[in-house]
Amino acid sequence: MDFSLPDELTQYLAKIDAFIESEIKPLEEADDNIRFFDHRREWARTNFEEGGLPRHEWEELLEEAKRRADKAGFLRFALPGEYGGSNGSNLWMTVIREHLAARGLGLHNDLQNEHSIVGNFPSVIMLRDFGSAEQKDVFIPGILDRKLFLAFGLTEPDHGSDATHMETRAVPEMREGKAGWRIDGGKMWTTGMHTATHVIIFARTAGDDGDAKGITAFLVPTDTPGITVEEYLWTFNMPTDHPRVSFSNLWVDDSCIFGPPDRGLALAQAFVHENRIRQAASSLGAAAYCVEESVRYARARKPFGEELARNQAIQWPLVELATQIEMLRLLIRKTAWEMDQMPHPEVEKRISDKVSMCNYWANRLCCEAADRAMQVHGGIGYSRHKPFEHIYRHHRRYRITEGSEEIQMRKVASYLFGYLGPRKGQIPPPR
Template structure:
């Protein structure tokens, strides 16, 4: 077994570092753009008088960085070559995301906005697997040229992790001679609706509450009559782009149906696996950053005339975190490598438990590492002059939003005990 990274991947990481230093850093340091990353970051990013939404100048800066990265050939790395990408694999993306997050906060990779000079596009595989030819052309191409932005409307106010009991309904209805669907219901945490052109809206179209079948997905244009953003939910880490959205007598034609009717949850599952492994890698990189910064501080801080690092009370917690980081890094890379060896639709049935292991543990680990970094740094670590409080507040969300860690542990248990997945046959006769 060879655990060395491919030489061409190592070279690509160095190339990305050179691009950051030559192109992205100067932009970050110009026109006081550093205000978005130093102790002023939350105020600079948040329009507190406009529902807590991101300020326009903040989103404009992110767009400028993406444009530079796209022109340099990096942003679309993970996308298929047919869309201007380089067919970047899950393994390469995991390593790249880990590497970029380990550099710390910056315009090169701001995870609060899912922003990076190397973009993450799980929507491409989702549309490739489930979209019609017309939908692929419109939403994949439109996604890259920024003419299309799809929000994700799955979670509901009274039904968070349990999508099977969703109360949003879609019923067949013909209007002006055109067959279609009327949608009524409400969604929560529909991220990005302030800029979205469409909302991928999941609704029950048949079956009983609690059944996995009978749920369908619709691509609802955001200006459709009856679709309304009710409020933006203010969160632990601001700004917010997470609204509550209502659908009342909201009608779409048949061609808005996305994926197989009554099997829309397969569309949702298609999205999460690529996203979870890459997000886990980002959390791993951020945890590494917190540990490394703590080690450096402990070596230079000298209370009572001796390095802080000499104290075992400082050493041992960081040793445990560093050990967990190393073990998790191997699991993430192995899982990403295995994902690359399977057809996209097979990942759910074969590797979903491993992906959940990587994701829930990485998200927990980065919170522990950020908390420990605050403790090691003392008062300055608690302040906003260090990035640890921001890292903690941001990554704490992923223990809930990327599929709560309890739901992901339940998935792992289902595979472990043979209720689902490859081990089902092992326990069939018990």
């Protein structure tokens, strides 16, 4: 059993670091772009006068970083070769994402909006596996060329984790002699609607509330009459691009159906494991950054003439965090490696609980590490001149999104107690 990273991977990390230093860091420091990352970051990024949306200059900077990363061959790393990628494995992606997050805040990897120079493209893979021939021809190159942007409308004002109870409805309706669907309802947290060219709308087309079947996905242009952005919801970490959207007498033709009719939730579930394991790795990297910065500060700070690090009250909480980081890193990499050893559908059947363990624990650990870093740094740690408050506020989100802690713990419990997974029907009676 060999736990060392392959030479090819460590060399790739070195190439990424060299690219960051030569291309991304200079861009980050040019034209006062550092305002988006220093103590001014929330104000620099947010147009408070225009609904709290991201400022154009901020989003354009992110796009420029992506363009440079794409030109250098990093952005599409995880995609198949047919889309200009390198068929990056889950193991490699977890190591890379941890590595980038452990560098701290920067243009190379801003977790507040899923930005990274090594990108994640779930919508491209979703289109490859579920899209019609026409949808593939239009949307995959459009997304990769950064000309088309998809928003995702699943969560509703009254229904979050209970997606099968969604109230948005789509009913067949002919208009001008053409077959189509009228959609009525509403969605929450439809991230990216301010720039999206299209939105994936999930609506019940058959069955009863609570049925997994009977929900259909529609791929709809955002300028279609009947779509209204009601408000952008201000969040713990600003800016916001998370609106509440309503659909009223929205009509689309049959060509907008995305994936198999009545089985739209398969799209929503298809790549949750890849997203969760990679996001867990990012939270792990951010936690490691918080602990390392705390160690450095505690060695340098000398209250009462002695290093702060001499105090066990400083040492022990960081020791516990460092221990958890080491254990979690092994579980994340082992789980990612196992994911790479099986066809994607098998992940849900065999190790979905391990993915959930990695994700919910990493997000919680990151919040604890950021909080501890603030405490170790004292007053300056509580200020915006250090990144810990930003890290905490952002990663607190992930304990709710990407599957809440409670939902993921429920998944782990269902495997542990044999209601799902390999242990189903295998739990022996008490001895």
